[in-house]
Amino acid sequence: MKKIINIVASFLTFILLSIAALICATAKYISNNFANQGIDEMIFYLMSGIEGTSNDVFVTAIKQGTLPFLLIFSFLLIPFIKFKKREHIISLEIRNKKIDIHIFPLRKLRLIYAFLVMLVSLFLSYKLLGFDHYLEQLDQQSTFISKEYVSGRDVAINFPEKKRNLIILYLESMENSLIDKKSGGGWDYTVIPELEKLAKENINFSNTDLIGGAFPVTGTDWTVAALTSTTSGLPLKIPVNQNLYRNSDNFMPGAYTLGDILNKEGYNLEVMFGSDASFGGRRNYYESHGNYKIFDLNTAIKEGKMEKGDKVWWGFDDTHLFxxxxxxxxSLARSDQPFSFSFLTANTHFTDGYLESGADDKFNTQYENVYAYSSEQVNEFIKWLRDQDFYEETTLVIMGDHLSMQGGGFFPTYTYEGYKRTIYNTFLNTAVEPDKEKNRFFSSLDMYPTILASIGVEIEGNRLGLGTNLFSERRTLIEEFGFKHVNKHLDRQSNYYNKNILKDDYLELIKQANGNK
Known part of the structure; x- marks a missing residue:
């Protein structure tokens, strides 16, 4: 019996120490490679499902995490090493008196030791990943959203008699940093010259008098959150009860979005992703708000455009996307109805991006070369679009979804001290001209009413969601209250958001927590 107890205790000790080492190695990997990602984003993806994630993400994590795991695990096993001289290890003689320093392996206390190590690893990860700040914010309530939110259901939204087509091109992680600093970027040279030229020659809403863009605020700074914030004027918030956003019926059911408005006005709607649209609940959002036709990796395979074995990166590369x-x-343009087509590139996703075989090796880093090729691809697409018969009736909006999350000090290495990183935007062939294009302070939330205004839609009060129409003179919430104030309150819990935006799903979770009473 004693032997069995020892075997079980040793096995449990091994398991606990392995988990502790894994926790520490994982926390270290995340802090190094996802330094710009918040806990709310990580929790969102874990709770909403990670199907569709690029295999490269997992392969990279395993490669970079294996050695730290082995080193940490080996270090934790040191107290169990059998020494040849167990009676004493070091003998000292002080004032003719012999002193033995004994080291006793922790075999008898191994379970207590392993349990304590586990607690320490959890605490270190808790602090390293910022869970302390996240939980602190969950305990704080804000009425900011309830006071400032404007629902599209409550204001007049008037379309022109001749409705314009709308194309929205989201560029993964596209920011203005990679533009020459003389033009408003952060680099000493231009990595994306075509996009720089487009911003100069067309409408570019900027935070400076040069090329600039939007500031990231809480709940808008990762892909799914960026897609929802730019089309609903709302941050993507995770309530205490963890709304899973899994069903097409419950992805922000109380929001009134761009898709809802265009669908009501008779637009044909379609969205395209070069990956699995289910990733992060994107399919659910677009199906429940506008009933979009969805083209993704699975569509391409189903229609015989590619085989399963042809998958690269997150699905298919941007050459095939365009x-x-x-x-x-x-196909959409052949219809008598106006259309809106949205699509999202993927090549510039961190880490280091996906460099296609047709890309030139212009710069010292792969990531720069990926950005440069993306800029070329966008320019080629615009040349094609301008040659189409329907172009004169079509507005094109190009914008980054969020700032790049590339770690390793990549951006601080190339940008100058004090440079403010902003998200890229440019509007082509709009129905109206802005009252004030430069020296505006805004976020992704402001894109929602601004996109509508770009196709000639008049919005009562020039505000929708938490966003302001940038074509108008009305101040944005950031201009009115300041960035820190807005960010602080969006970071906090909002009963209004939970009850009115998450709506039925939130109430259902409350019922479940109370035993369906």
Whole structure:
């Protein structure tokens, strides 16, 4: 019996120490590679499902995490090493008196030791990843959203008699940093010259008198949150009870979005992703708000455009994205109804991006070369679009979804001290001109009413969601209250958001927590 107890105790000790080492190695990997990602984003993806994630993400994590795990685990096993001289290890003689320093292996206390190590690893990860700040914010309530939110259901939204087509091109992680600092960027040279030229020659809402863009605020700074914030004027918030956003019926059911408005006005709607649209609940959002037709990795395989074995990066590369986007847009343009087509690139996703075989090796880093090729691809797409018969009736909005999350000090290495990183935007062939284009302070939330205004829509009060129409003179919430104030309150819990935006799903979770009473 004693032998069995020892075997079980040793096995449990091994398991606990392995988990502790894994926790520490994982926390270290996340802090190094996802330094710009918040806990709310990580929790969102874990709770909403990570199907569709690029295999490269997991492979990279395993490669970079294995050695730290082994080193930490080996270090934790040191107290169990059998020494040849167990009676004493070091003998000292002080004033003719012999002193033995004994080291006793922790075999008898191994379970207590392993349990304590586990607690320490959890605490270190808790602090390292910022869970303390996240939980602190969950305990704080704010009425900011309830006071400032404007629902599209409550204000007049008037379309022109001749409705314009709308194309929205989201560029993964596209920011203004990679533009020459003389033009408003942060680099000593221009990595994305085509995008720089487009911003100069067309409408570019900027935080300076040069090329600039939007500031990231809480709940808008990762892909799914960026897609929802730019089309609903709302941050993507995770309530205490963890709304899973899994069903097409419960992804922010109380929000009134761009898709809802365009669908009501008779637009044909389609969205394209070069990955699995289910990732992060994107399919659910677009199906529940506008009933979009969705083209993604699975669509391409189903329609015979590619085989499963052809998958690269997150699905298919941006060359195929633009190729198939042209086909879908051409098909939409044949209808008598106006259309809105949205699509999202993927090559510039961190880490280091996906460098296609057709890309030139212009710069010292792969990531720069990926950005440079993306800029070329966008320019080629615009040349094609301008040659189409329907272009004169079509507005094109190009914007980054969020700032790049590339770690390792990549951006601080290339940008100058004090440079403020902002998200890229440019508007082509709009129905109106802005009253004030430069020296505006805004976020992704402001894109929602601004996109509508770009196709000639008049909005009562020039505000929708928490966003302000940048074509108007009305001040944004950041201009009115300041960035820190807005960010602080969006970071906190909002009963209004939970009850009115998450709505039925939130109430259902409350019922479940109370035993369905």
């Amino acid at each position: 190729k198939w986007a042209k086909e879908e847009i051409t």
